[in-house]
Amino acid sequence: MKETNIYRSHYSVVIVGAGPAGSNLARRIDSKKYDVLLIDGAEQKGDKACGGLLSPDAQDLLAEYDISLPREILVSPQLFSVRTIDLEIEDVQHYRRSYMNIDRAKFDRFLLEMVPDTVDVLRAVCKTVRRHGEGFTLQLKTKDGEKTIHCDYLIGADGANSIVRKCVFPCNKIQKYVAIQQWFEAEQENPYYSCVFDNATSPSCSWIFFKDGNMVFGGAFSSTHCREAFEIQKTKLIEKGIVPAYVFEKPVKTEACMVARPHFLSGICQGDGNAFLIGEAAGFISPSSLEGISFALSSAESLARAFEKGMDGKNIIRYYKNGTRKLCLKVKCKCVKRPFMYNKILRTLILKSGVAAIKMKLQERKV
Ligand SMILES: Cc1cc2nc3c(=O)[nH]c(=O)nc-3n(C[C@H](O)[C@H](O)[C@H](O)COP(=O)(O)OP(=O)(O)OC[C@H]3O[C@@H](n4cnc5c(N)ncnc54)[C@H](O)[C@@H]3O)c2cc1C
Known part of the structure; x- marks a missing residue:
């Protein structure tokens, strides 16, 4: 992470978190009008557990930003369909949907590199935030010790476990799950993303896809017995002949983190006054598929525009809430779609009907 050597103790805007939401805001906000500090606590930028599917x-x-991704961010294979696997009714269908398969760490670093030099960047963990009068005081842990920073406007872009949300909006809670992901060496690569449903072990869906010679298996689980549920799903995938047992033998890497999941608009919190939340910290993530990168980029764009239009704290939040109306509607629509994905009877009807499914020309293959 490129760091600014000299930074002040007061900024007009502090952004906590340099994931897609924070980096995009830092790039898009008018940093000539506002003096901006972007902080991130990660040791190495971009080590977040993620599927890395755009x-x-x-x-x-x-495309709207006219950004093309450098070749080194793309990984193989590129994905053209979603294979839906229901472990309970033992049915499989393929649906058309294309994803760009990327290296998430490199993507995050790429976004961070686009932040202009007029923004100060600091590697620091934000330990606490205190609101006082018109502004905020942040307690930071840096490699040189504890630091205190003051600001007029505070933005929480710090993901599912947002410290800004916890400290400034403690009553505004969101449902969260534990996401677990394991990587395994794989001999072959399938050009699709498998979406695995098993109501018995997870209220969400799990996923299997390939990345540069690895098979990634992951899922989101309720926090109690999450690891056990993850292992049960692996056993079921072996028993149903979907993944050969030897593939699951030696994980190359195991990752876990929290993932937010809004329910209609409960859980969405854009902030108020002069404190704002963007990306997953605000609850902007798809409740059906847990895709969050587009929500992070889009909410950051809305806040940058609100800063452009707003003359004081109150106006900015009003413009930001207006700007994210479409995003809120998208969350609502995904919540409406959710029962069709997660209700066993509705899902069975859809899978058996074959509506919108791709007619596969070859026999189903194992991963
Ligand atoms: C296992 C898994 C797989 C996923 N796969 C996909 C996928 O394939 N495609 C997709 O679109 N979405 C996916 N998502 C969702 C997506 O990763 C997130 O929604 C997205 O990253 C949100 O971006 P963000 O910038 O809001 O937050 P984040 O990407 O979480 O970034 C937050 C940043 O804040 C920093 N931070 C956190 N706390 C502090 C602190 N106290 N002090 C300083 N810095 C802090 C972190 O280091 C991090 O850099 C997945 C999520 C999970 C958990």
Whole structure:
């Protein structure tokens, strides 16, 4: 992470978190008008557990910005369909949907590199935030020790476990799950993303896809017995002949983190006054598929525009809430779609009907 050597103790805007939401805001906010500090606590930028799949919505946003991704960010294979696997009714269907398969760490670093030099960047963990009068005081842990920073406007872009949300909006809670992901060496690569449903072990869906010679298996689970549920799913995938047992033998890497999941608009919190939340910290993530990169980029764009239009704290939040109306509607629509994905009877009807499914020309293959 490129760091600014000299930084002050007061900024007009502090952004906590340099994931897609924070980096995009730092790039898009008028940093000549506001003096901006972007902080991130990660030892190495971009080590977040993630599928690294860019949905069509995320691709559209990159197109709107006229950003093309350098070749080194793309990984193989590129994905053209979603294979839906229901472990309970033992049915499989393929649906058309294309994802760009990317190296998430490199993507985050790429976004961070686009932040202009007029923004100060600091590697620091934000330990606490205190609101006082018109501004905020942040207690930071840096490699040189504890630091205190003051600001007029505070932005929490610090993901599912947002410290800004916890400290400034403690009553505004969101449902969270534990996401677990394991990587395994794989001999072959399938050009699709498998979406695995098993109501018995997870209220969400799990996923299997390939990345540069590895098979990634992951899922989101309720926090109690999450690891056990993850292992049960692996056993079921072996028993149903979907993944050969030897593939699961030696994980190359195991990752875990929290993932937010809004329920309609409960859980969404854009902030108020002069404190704002963007990306997953605000609850902007798809409740059906847990895709969040497009939501992070889009909410950051809305806040940058609100800063452009707003003359004081109150106006900015009003413009930001207006600007994220479409995003809120998208969350609502995904919540409406959710029962069709997660209700066993509705899902069975859809899978058996074959509506919108791709007619596969070859026999189903194992991963
Ligand atoms: C296992 C898993 C797989 C996923 N796969 C996909 C996928 O394939 N496609 C997709 O679109 N979405 C996916 N998502 C969702 C997506 O990763 C997130 O929604 C997206 O990264 C949100 O971006 P963000 O910038 O809001 O937050 P984040 O990407 O979480 O970034 C937050 C940043 O804040 C920093 N931070 C956190 N706390 C502090 C602190 N106290 N002090 C300083 N810095 C702090 C972190 O270091 C991090 O850099 C996945 C999520 C999980 C958990």
